[in-house]
Amino acid sequence: MMQSERKATIELAIKAAQAYGRGDLADRLEKLQIRLSQPDMTVVVLGQFKQGKSSLVNALVGGAPCSVDDDIATAVPTIVRYGKQNKAWALLSDGDSSQQKREPIEWQHVPGYVTAHRRHDSELEIKGVEVELPRKLLAKGIVVVDTPGVGGLGSAHATACLGTLSMADAGLFISDVSQEFTQAEIDYLKQAQELCSTIVCVATKIDLYPAWREVIKRNTAHLQSVGIETPILAVSSQLRSEAIRRKDKAMNEESGCGQLVRMLTDDFLQTNDRQLSVKTAEEVSSVCxxxxxxxxxxxxxxxxxxxxxxxxxxxxxxxxxSERLRSSVSRWNITLNDGIGDLNSDVDYDFRQRMRQVTKEADEAIESGDPLELWDEFEPWLVNRVSYDVVANYRFLAMRSNELSALVGDHFMTDGGDMLHQIDIYTADTALGRVKTSLELDVKETSKAAKGMTVLKGSYSGMLMCTMLGSMISVPPLAPIAAGIGLMMGRKSLKDEKERALKQRRGEAKNSMRRYGDEVSFQVNKDSRDTLRKVQRQLRDHYSARAEELNRSTSEALRGAAEAVKKSESEKAARGKDLRAEINRVNGLAARAGKLVSAATQ
Ligand SMILES: Nc1nc2c(ncn2[C@@H]2O[C@H](COP(=O)(O)OP(=O)(O)OP(=O)(O)O)[C@@H](O)[C@H]2O)c(=O)[nH]1
Ligand SMILES: [Mg+2]
Incomplete structure (x- = not known):
């Protein structure tokens, strides 16, 4: 209902903008229309190795898009969304993380792709798999992303997957009820919460462990003691799949998945829906x-x-x-450009500091023993340690980008926010009576703009941070980047030179470690620069367009008023009547937009 009302309101507003010769405003609304027609809500499924992530995704959507196995692990993220029929694509890359191909694949080959890092017949690396299924849950706009859970939670890949959260609408943290949360899991959850406000814990395999209630009780206490307020839902994917097969409602409830689905559709989707309505109302009333x-x-x-x-x-x-506002010397523009410059160097500095600390710790470890014996432990330690810092550095970037966005928004509002209210003093006695809801919206919009727009969500166009970081640092034996990074080589040359002195071995080990560090730094640096460039472009485009609109509105107002003054008395009277009717119509549209908000907040 709300969706069709949103659509109708926008369509009406587009017609109005066009009728008044404001193609620019119509354009803005058309872009919004496109965005609203794909109201996806991305839910990322995260967690440790073999906790039942893929099983849960399968059970939720009722099908087997994700590969489940005791021995074969999920290797790449799988994006599951709605489609009229079963279809699948592989996201392939030739090693350069910025170049990705999306290639259709046969449905029956999906499991093969999901569990491999490399395509069997080529050198192409598999970065991810996308599948489309005709399922009710997905048709509502939910997109589920299954992620690989390599190694322990400290593992490079799992840490890297945290990054995807900043681009997702919600995260499901999966842990089975075979045991209580580990400290690593709690730490992970804390980080996850920083990156995404909506995290839900899902306790899986309750059919397998009779003591599951006790485990959940203790876990709830653990979370409370560290101030994490996420609910824990108990589920059995196996029961749910069985329930779907038998079309058994009671069994479905028993599986706990019914509750999870309701949470996704009722709570999450409705919140998402409300936000879309508010967004629509804001845009339409700003156009009005x-x-x-x-x-x-x-x-x-x-x-x-x-x-x-x-x-x-x-x-x-x-x-x-308004002319000053759109020029390059406007305050918001200078704030933006300087801010991005500062951010680039601060993010770079942050990472260098982090790497310096890692190097110091690594050097100490190498000095404390014989690299030949240490290496098997040292290598995963290093990879984990570095991946932790990569994500921490990304969190820093995300936080600072949001701050900058807020500041730019503030400066724009201070210099241009009240521009259209210049003539309010004249209209006070013309009984035009602005519609109340639209006034309320003005206030809301101001406060929202002051918070700044969310800039990071679209900064990686469709590509998940998880894939990017994961492939960069995870170390499947064949990954060319990992091999290129030099750790594998380090081990080999260490063995080759067994007879050399310990000192020399330590030197070699340190070199390997530094080469790895350099390579990671190079990639991280490139990625953060790319991200910041996108953030800058987004903010610049957004506020430039707003400044252009304001300039056009003020110019048109001036032109209209200047022409009107020259009209004869009778022409003025006739025009006045028309104008009142037009204003009423625009007010009516604004009121309709306002109703979207009141409907959404009921
Ligand atoms: N009995 C029972 N077994 C489950 C349930 N969920 C998962 N399993 C089993 O647990 C094992 C691992 O499940 P997966 O879904 O592959 O786990 P995963 O977290 O995706 O594993 P990776 O992707 O490799 O990290 C499989 O053997 C599943 O059959 C459940 O609810 N009940
Ligand atoms: Mg899996």
Whole structure:
């Protein structure tokens, strides 16, 4: 219902914008329309090795898109979304993480792709798999991402998958009830919460462990003691799959998955839906405001000629302000450019500091023994340690980008926020009576813009951070990057030179470690620069477009008012009548947009 009302409201607003010759405003609404037509909500499934992540995804969607096995692990993220029929694609890369191909694959080959790192017939690396299924849950707009859970939770890959969370709408943290949370799991959850506000713990395999209630009780206490407030849902994927096969409702409830599905569809989707309605209302009312400002300026000119000269002066001033706002010397623009520059060097510095510390610890470890004996333990330690810092550095980048976005938004609002209200003083006695809801929205929009737009979500176009980082640091024996990074080689040359002195071995080990560090730094540096470039472009495009719109609105208002002044008395009277009707229509549209918000917040 809400969706169709949103659609209808936007369509009406587009027509209005076009009717008043504001193609720019219509454009903005059309973009919103496209975004709303794909109201995806991405849920990332995370957790340790073999906890039942893939099984849960399969059980949720009722099918087997994700490979489940005791021995074969999920190797790449699988993105599961709605489609009219079963279809699958592989995301392939030739090693350069910025170049990805999306290739259709046969349905029956999906398990093979999901559990491999490399395509059997080529050198192409598999970065991920996308599948489409005709399922009710997915049709509602939920996109589920199954991730690999390599090694312990400290493992490079699992840590890297945390990064995907900042781009997801929600995260499901999976842990089976065979034992209580480990400290590593708790640490992981804490980090996860920082990156995504909606995390839910799912306790799996309750059919297998009779003491599951006790485990969940203790886990709840663990979470409380560290101040994590996520609910824990108990499920059995096996029961759910069986229930679907038998079409057995009671069994489905017993599996706990019914509750999880309700949480996804009722709570998550509804929140998402509400946000979309508020967003629509904000955009439409902002468009209405711009249209109205034009019409009102003209109306004042035809109805109150005694005020015209002052009005024209004020409009001229507003137009000049709007011109400054769109120029490169405007405050928001300078804030943005300087901010990105600072961010680039701060993020870089942060990572260098981190790597310096890792190197110091690694050197100490190497000095403390014989690399030949240490290496088997040292290598995974190093990879984990570094991946932790990669994600920490990304969290730093995410936090600072959001701060910058808020600051740019603030500066834009201070310099341009009230631009369209310049003529309010004249309209106070013209009984035009702005619609109340739209006034409330103005306030909301201001406070929202002050918080800044969310910039990171779209910064990796469809590609998941998990894939990027995962393939970069995880060390499947064949991965060319990992081999290139030099750790594998380090081991080999260490063995080759067995007879050399311990000192020399330590030197070799340190070199290997440093080469690895250099390679990771190079990649991380490139990735953060790319991300920041995208953030900069997004913010610049967004506020430039807003500044252009304001400039156009003020120019049109000035032009309309200047022309109206020259009209004859009878023309003025007729035009005044028309304008009032037009303003009423725009007000009606704004009121309709306002209703979207009240409907959403009920
Ligand atoms: N009895 C029972 N077994 C389960 C359940 N969920 C998962 N399993 C089993 O646990 C094993 C691992 O399940 P997966 O779904 O592959 O686990 P995963 O977390 O995706 O594993 P990786 O992707 O390799 O990390 C499989 O043998 C599943 O059959 C459950 O609810 N009940
Ligand atoms: Mg799996």
């Amino acid at each position: 405001e711009q249209l109205r400002s034009q019409l009102e300026a003209e109306l004042i000119a035809v109805e109150s000629p005694e005020k015209s000269s002052q009005l024209l002066g004020d409009l001229e001033a507003a137009k000049e302000r």
